Amino acid sequence: MRNFCQRLGALRRTIHTTCRMTTTFETLNFDNLVLRSLPVDSEVENYTRQVSGACFSKVNPTKVENPRLVIFSEPAMQLLDLDEKEMARPEAAQYMSGNRLLSGSETASHCYCGHQFGTFAGQLGDGAAIYLGEVVNKEGERWEMQLKGAGLTPYSRHADGRKVLRSSIREFLCSEAMHHLGIPTTRAGTCVTSDTNVIRDVFYDGNVIQEKASIILRIAPTFLRFGSFEIFKPTDSVTGRKGPSTGRNDILVKLLDYVIKTFYPEIKPQDDQEQRYCSFFREVVLRTARLVAQWQCVGFCHGVLNTDNMSIVGLTLDYGPFGFMDSFNPQHICNSSDEGGRYTYENQPNVCKWNLEKFAEALKEVLPMTTSQRLLPLFDYEFSRVYMEEMRKKLGFFKHFATDNEIVESFLHAMESTGADFTNCFRCLGTLSLPGCVSHEQSVRDTLQKLLDQCMTLDEMKKEYSPTMDPRQLAMVMSMMQSNPQLAEMLGVKRGFAQVQQEMQLMSKSKELEKMSSEDKRVTDREVWFGWLVKYVDRLKKEMEDVEDLEELNGRRVSVMKSSNPRFILRNYIAQNAISAAERGDYTELHKLMRVLENPYSDVVSIDGVDKTALSAASEDSTPAADRRGCGSDGVGDEQTTTSTKDFHYDKKPPQWSKQLKVT
Numbered sequence: 001m002r003n004f005c006q007r008l009g010a011l012r013r014t015i016h017t018t019c020r021m022t023t024t025f026e027t028l029n030f031d032n033l034v035l036r037s038l039p040v041d042s043e044v045e046n047y048t049r050q051v052s053g054a055c056f057s058k059v060n061p062t063k064v065e066n067p068r069l070v071i072f073s074e075p076a077m078q079l080l081d082l083d084e085k086e087m088a089r090p091e092a093a094q095y096m097s098g099n100r101l102l103s104g105s106e107t108a109s110h111c112y113c114g115h116q117f118g119t120f121a122g123q124l125g126d127g128a129a130i131y132l133g134e135v136v137n138k139e140g141e142r143w144e145m146q147l148k149g150a151g152l153t154p155y156s157r158h159a160d161g162r163k164v165l166r167s168s169i170r171e172f173l174c175s176e177a178m179h180h181l182g183i184p185t186t187r188a189g190t191c192v193t194s195d196t197n198v199i200r201d202v203f204y205d206g207n208v209i210q211e212k213a214s215i216i217l218r219i220a221p222t223f224l225r226f227g228s229f230e231i232f233k234p235t236d237s238v239t240g241r242k243g244p245s246t247g248r249n250d251i252l253v254k255l256l257d258y259v260i261k262t263f264y265p266e267i268k269p270q271d272d273q274e275q276r277y278c279s280f281f282r283e284v285v286l287r288t289a290r291l292v293a294q295w296q297c298v299g300f301c302h303g304v305l306n307t308d309n310m311s312i313v314g315l316t317l318d319y320g321p322f323g324f325m326d327s328f329n330p331q332h333i334c335n336s337s338d339e340g341g342r343y344t345y346e347n348q349p350n351v352c353k354w355n356l357e358k359f360a361e362a363l364k365e366v367l368p369m370t371t372s373q374r375l376l377p378l379f380d381y382e383f384s385r386v387y388m389e390e391m392r393k394k395l396g397f398f399k400h401f402a403t404d405n406e407i408v409e410s411f412l413h414a415m416e417s418t419g420a421d422f423t424n425c426f427r428c429l430g431t432l433s434l435p436g437c438v439s440h441e442q443s444v445r446d447t448l449q450k451l452l453d454q455c456m457t458l459d460e461m462k463k464e465y466s467p468t469m470d471p472r473q474l475a476m477v478m479s480m481m482q483s484n485p486q487l488a489e490m491l492g493v494k495r496g497f498a499q500v501q502q503e504m505q506l507m508s509k510s511k512e513l514e515k516m517s518s519e520d521k522r523v524t525d526r527e528v529w530f531g532w533l534v535k536y537v538d539r540l541k542k543e544m545e546d547v548e549d550l551e552e553l554n555g556r557r558v559s560v561m562k563s564s565n566p567r568f569i570l571r572n573y574i575a576q577n578a579i580s581a582a583e584r585g586d587y588t589e590l591h592k593l594m595r596v597l598e599n600p601y602s603d604v605v606s607i608d609g610v611d612k613t614a615l616s617a618a619s620e621d622s623t624p625a626a627d628r629r630g631c632g633s634d635g636v637g638d639e640q641t642t643t644s645t646k647d648f649h650y651d652k653k654p655p656q657w658s659k660q661l662k663v664t
Contacts, residue, residue, distance in 0.1 A: 023081035023138075025095050030104030032133045033142070034222070037258040039251055040108065041154070049154050050123055052244045055228070055255065056108040061098025061130050062151025062161065064194035064213050069093045070169070070582060071590055073176050075598075076187040076219055080145070081137045087190075096190040097215050098130065098150040105133040105145075109153035110223065113230035113243050114308025115358050117342055122241035124227065124308050125155025128163055129218070142262075144222055145189075149215040162198045164211040166579045169590065171319040172216050173578070177570045177597040178316050183294045184287075185316040189217035193582075203664065204337075212583075220315060221263060226355055227308030229255065229362040249365050256280065256366065263313050277367040282375050285356055287314025289382035292352045296345070297390040298566060299325035299422040303335035303663070305343050305351045307358050321663040324569045326654050327456060327464065328415035328422040337664040353379045393564035394426050395536075396557040399543055407539050414532045418525045419456030419464060421653040426565040428454065432533075434554045435541055444533060451529045454653055458521040462513050463659065467506040566600040567651050573658035574650060596650055 023029075034056070041054035051057055072087050086092070094100040101107065109126035116124075130153065132145040148171070149163030168191050175188035196213040232252050233243040245251055260267050260280050267279045291314050295302070302309070303321035311317040323334030330346035343351060356379060360372035391408045392400070415425055428450040433443040456464065516524075547553050578590040599605045 023083075024086055025082070025089070025091060026103050028080060028082075028102055028104060029136050030102070030106075030133045031136050031142070032104075032106045033262065034131075034134065034144070034258070035106055035108060037262075038255060041111075043154075046152060046154060048156060050244045051111045051125070051154055053248060053251065054111060054245075055231070055251070056110055056131070057125075057154045058106075058108050059130060059153045060101075060107050061147055063099045064097050064196040064215070066195040067093040067097035067099055067192050067215075068194070069096065070165070070191040070193050070214070070587055071172065071594060072096075072190040073172075073188055073594070075179075076176065076189040079137060079141065079143050079187065079219055080135050080189070092190070093192050096147070096217050097192045097194065098147050102132060107132060109155055110228070111155065111231055111244065112225060112227035112308055113233060114227035114306045115230075115355070116304075116306040116308070117338075117340065118354075120230075120233065120236040120239050120241055121306075121308075122239070123155070123231070123244045126153055127156040127159055128153070128161045129223070131223075142221060143219050146218045146220075146223055147215050148218055149213065160198060162196075162213045163215065164198060164200060165193050165214040165583055166211070167320070168193070168214040168216045169579050169582060170322075170575055171218075173575055173590075173593065173597060174319045174322060174570050175218070175316075176594065177600065178300070180598050181298055181566055181569075181600050183298065183300070183316060184291055184314055186218050186220040186223070186311075189219050191216045203662075220311075220317075221313055222259075222311075223317070224259060224312045225308055225317060226310040226312065226359040226362070227306075228312065229359065230307060232365070233362060252363075253366060256363070259312060274367060274371070277363065278371055278375070281360065281363065281367060281372050282378065284312065284314070284359065285375055285379050286382050288352050288356060289349075289379045290314065290386045291316065292349050293383045293386035294390065295348060296387060297394065298569065299328070299345070301325065301332060301334035301343070301345050302348065303338065303343055305348060305355065307355045310352070310355050310359070323572055323663055325422045326571065326658075327419045328412060328425075329464075330412075330416065334663055336662045349379075349383055390564065393560050395429065396561045397539070397543065398557070398560075401539075401542065404539075407535060410532055410535060414528050418528055419461045420451065421454040423566060423569050424454045424651070424653055425451055427562075427567055429536075430558050430561040430565065432536070432540075434544060434550055434557065435537055436544060436550045437554050438551075444537070448526070448529055448533060451533075452522075452525055455525045458513065458516060458518045460656060461521070462510070463656075465506050465509040465513060467510055562603070563601050567602065568596050568600045568605075570597060571654055571658070572661050572663060573654050576661055593650075 038055040039053060041051050041057040043049070043051075044058055046059050069087070069092050072092075074084055074087075077083070077087060091100065095102055098107075108131045109129065110131065111123065111125045114121055114124050128150070129146050129148045130150040132147060134142050134144050136142050149168060150161070152161035172188040172191040175185055178185040179187060191214065193212050193214040197210045198213050199208050200211050201208045229252065231243040231245045232248055234246050235242040256277060260276065264280055264283055267276060267283070270276045288310070295316070300316075301323050302316070303323065304318070309318040321335035321337070323332075325332050325334075325345060330344070331341070332345040333341055333343070334345075335343060341347075353376065356376060360367070360369060360376070363372065388404060388408070392398075392404060395407065395411070397404060411425075414420070415422060428447055431443055431450055432447040433440045437443075543553065543557070544550060574593065578593045581587070581589040596605055
C-alpha cells in the first residue's frame, strides 16, 4: 500500500510539473480586472484627444514590419508561466511586437496626468504604451502585461507612439538589473526590433536620423502611478491646466477602492472610509521612502522623477534618462536635459517627498490634507531608517550606534574629495579584515591601495569640476540675479541663486586644482583615505566586543558586504557598448551583459559556458557608439567620431571617454 501511495504521489507530481510547463502564448490565463473595475472611454477611434470620465481607452497596437526577438528575460517570462522553449517559437516576436494579439488580451492605454519638472502638465497618459491584460499565473500571482513602443494611442500627443532600439535596450537591461540588485521594479520580459523606420532628432538640434522601431514587454503588478489620481485635479493656479476628469469624485473613489482591494489587501474594509484611505496613503509614503533609500545606496539616479513616473505600489517605474553614478558626486545629474538640476542624486529623496505632497493634493476630496500632511514626516523617518540599515550592511556593521551616520558621511566625503568610484569603493571594503585577524595588517594596506586605484587623476578631476560659465559671465549673472532675478530666469538661469552658487563652487574647486600637481593629488588622496580607514577600523573594533571567534565574525561580515555591495552595475558606457553592437545586428554582447547583470554580487559569473572570475575586459571587437552623433531621447549619445575599447571593463571604474556619453 505504501509503495502504491508513493507511486501515486510521484505520478501526481509529474502531472503537476507537466501542467506547469505547458503554458503557451495561446493559453495564458488572462483576467483583465482593471478594465472591469474602472471606467473605459466610450470612444473607440484612435486619435489624440482629452479623455474625460475614463481611466483607460481601448486601442490596438500598430503593426511593425518583420519583427524579431532581440532578447528575453527567462526569469521575467516565468512570471507568466512561459518557459525558454515557448520563447524559441517563431510566433514569439509576433505576439511580443503586438502584430498578433494574445487570446484573452484586451488592449488599452491608461489616462493619467503629471507634474513634470515641478509644473502641472495636464493630461499625459500612455503615449507609447499599450496594456495587453493581466495574467494570473499558476502561483495565483497577478501580472499586468504592457507593450511599450507599440504605436499611437489617444495620449501620444505630437509623438509617434514608438520607441527605438537604444532606449528599449536600456529599459530592458535596467529593469532586470534593478530586480537582481534587489530593488523593487517593473520587469522587462522581451525586447523586439523591426524593419519599421522612425525619425528621431537625437539631441533636439535639427539633425535627424532614422532608427528601427522597437518594442519591449513590461511586466508589473500594476502600472498605476501618482499621476493616475491627478486626472481629477482642478485648474492649476500656475499653468491654468486641469485634469480631464475634474469633479469626478465617483471615479476617484472607484480608483482608490480598486487599488486598495487589489494591491493593499492588508488594509481591511472598514466603515470609516477616511481611515481606510489614510492607511493607504501611509503605506504609499513608506514604500516610496524605502524605494528611494535603496536607490541612494546603489547610486541609482532616475532622471525624471515626475509624478507620472511614481509607482502607486513602490516600484521603480519608467526607465528613460537614468544612470548609475560612477565617481561619487551628490550633485550628479544623469539627465543632460535637466538643466535646472531638479533631479540630482542628492535631491531624489526631497523630490519623492514633494511628489507625495502632490499625491496628497490629488486625494484631498476624500482624504483631508490635514490628515495626509500629518503622515508625510513618516517619509523622512522611514528613508533614514532604511538608508542606514542598508549602509550598515554595505560597511559590514552588525551593531547599531548613533554615530554610524558620521562614518557613512565621512566615507561619502572621502569619495567626493578624491573623485573615487561609488560602486567600487564600497566593494573594496570587503578586502579589510577585522582587527585581530591574522591578515588584518596586510588587508589594511591592500584596501588602501584598492581605494586609491578608484580615485580620479588630477586631469580627470579638472575636467569633472570645470565651470560651465566664464568668470565674467558669472559676475554678470550674479549682478542680474540681485537686481532682476525674473530676467535672469527668462535668459535661462533655471535654478537662480542655487545655480550661481554651484558655479561659484565649481570655480573655487577649479582654482584649487590648478594649484595642485599630480603628485600633490596622489599624496592628498592617500592622506584622505588613510585617515578614513583609521576611523573605520576604530568602528570595526566595536563589532568585536564580547566576540570569541573573530574569524567567524569576519567571514559573516564579508559575506553580508559582498551581498550588499554590487560588483556589476549598468554603467552607461557598458550599456552603450551592447547597444552599438545590437544596432549592427550583433546581439552577443547584449546577451553577455544580461548574464552579468543577473549576477551583480557574484565573484564568479558564467558567460558562454566559461566561468569568469575577473570579467575585467570585453571583447576587443566590441565598439561603443562611434559611427554617429549619439542617441538622445531616453537614450545615450556619444559625440566622438572614434572610440577605443582597449579600456572597456564590466567591473572597473569607467574610462575617461565614457564621460562624453550623454543621456537625455
